[in-house]
Amino acid sequence: MNSEDLDLGQIDEITKFVDIEAPPPKGLPTAHLVFGTNQAKPIEIAAERYHQGLAPLIIATGGVNRHNGIVEGRDIRRLLIERGVPGAVIRCEDQSVNTWQNVELALPYLREALEFGLRIVAIGKWYHRRTVHSLATLLPEIGPFYAVSWEPVYAGRLVTRSDWPSILEGKRKVIREWEEVSRRVGDGSFREADRIDGAWCC
Numbered sequence: 001m002n003s004e005d006l007d008l009g010q011i012d013e014i015t016k017f018v019d020i021e022a023p024p025p026k027g028l029p030t031a032h033l034v035f036g037t038n039q040a041k042p043i044e045i046a047a048e049r050y051h052q053g054l055a056p057l058i059i060a061t062g063g064v065n066r067h068n069g070i071v072e073g074r075d076i077r078r079l080l081i082e083r084g085v086p087g088a089v090i091r092c093e094d095q096s097v098n099t100w101q102n103v104e105l106a107l108p109y110l111r112e113a114l115e116f117g118l119r120i121v122a123i124g125k126w127y128h129r130r131t132v133h134s135l136a137t138l139l140p141e142i143g144p145f146y147a148v149s150w151e152p153v154y155a156g157r158l159v160t161r162s163d164w165p166s167i168l169e170g171k172r173k174v175i176r177e178w179e180e181v182s183r184r185v186g187d188g189s190f191r192e193a194d195r196i197d198g199a200w201c202c
Contacts, residue, residue, distance in 0.1 A: 031113030036062020047083035136202035144199035
């Protein structure tokens with residue numbers, strides 16, 4: 001399916017479905033899981049929240065990026081430290097090749113956070129709904145959790161909640177996310193998750 005096949009109602013429905021935004025309550029310290037990426041925005045978010053006293057534990061994830069060869073988890077860790085986040089606060093997973101593995105290989109750190117009594121916050125692209133379902137499926141004991149989202153740039157264009165249908169790469173990624181997550185929830189390979197009282201619950 002492509003956006004030419006969609007009416008405004010369908011575009012709105014897809015946008016609402018894929019949008020992961022569910023920020024934690026104001027002032028609540030939480031563990032932050034940064035999903036692998038080669039873009040800087042999630043690192044800036046995590047660093048800012050650390051300096052506000054809201055991110056006492058940050059989990060950086062991601063193996064080798066297929067576009068530029070960086071090891072995402074290590075690069076995220078380095079950039080966080082450059083922004084004044086102490087290395088002792090950061091856990092690093094650097095072997096994963098996709099979103100599912102970002103969570104799977106970070107499970108020891110996620111469980112460490114839960115043992116400390118910290119809720120989890122996912123930091124991911126605004127439309128990356130599989131981040132929510134990967135957490136819900138692989139960490140069933142997670143309880144209510146949160147998500148802070150960001151808008152990625154593709155081919156020099158910011159992919160936003162309003163502009164994605166008119167951006168070729170944004171359109172492709174958002175529709176693929178909607179179709180893939182819907183299919184996997186339907187076949188049971190993703191656990192269901194819904195926003196309830198401002199948090200993701202499963």
